Amino acid sequence: MSYFQVNQNCNGCLACVQNCPARALDFVDQGDTRTLRHNMARCARCATCWRVCPQDAIEFQHLLENGWDEVVSLKLLRCEVCNEPVHSQQLPQSLDPKLVDMAGTLCDRHRVLRGAAHVRLPRRTKA
Numbered sequence: 001m002s003y004f005q006v007n008q009n010c011n012g013c014l015a016c017v018q019n020c021p022a023r024a025l026d027f028v029d030q031g032d033t034r035t036l037r038h039n040m041a042r043c044a045r046c047a048t049c050w051r052v053c054p055q056d057a058i059e060f061q062h063l064l065e066n067g068w069d070e071v072v073s074l075k076l077l078r079c080e081v082c083n084e085p086v087h088s089q090q091l092p093q094s095l096d097p098k099l100v101d102m103a104g105t106l107c108d109r110h111r112v113l114r115g116a117a118h119v120r121l122p123r124r125t126k127a
């Protein structure tokens with residue numbers, strides 16, 4: 001999903017591109033199509049594009065919202081005893097099978113209570 005969004009009023013006039021002080025807007029004309037492009041890494045969120053757009057086409061509020069955007073949704077595996085979410089279904093598939101807990105899907109508490117021999121699934125950390 002793009003943070004920079006325009007509505008159906010956009011007519012491709014390029015006023016936003018020409019006035020963006022950060023060169024965060026660009027366009028590509030290919031064949032019979034003009035594509036407006038936005039680069040979030042360059043964008044200063046100054047709203048100049050929003051102010052100069054003659055069509056009120058830029059949905060700028062999304063850039064200013066202090067909200068969370070969903071990136072991906074994965075199916076959960078839950079603890080077989082208490083139903084607490086444990087990890088995604090995909091996680092065990094990407095690990096060496098020898099590392100995966102063969103005693104079933106259990107939360108930390110019930111794994112201990114059951115005394116299941118297991119290897120904890122590693123949590124990914126960034127350097």
Ligand code: SF4
Binds near residue numbers: 010012013014036057
């Ligand atoms: S200034 Fe507005 S109408 Fe013109 S290209 Fe940009 S978003 Fe579209």
Ligand code: SF4
Binds near residue numbers: 021022024044045049
């Ligand atoms: S908010 Fe400012 S920096 Fe970002 S695209 Fe619009 S004019 Fe460019």
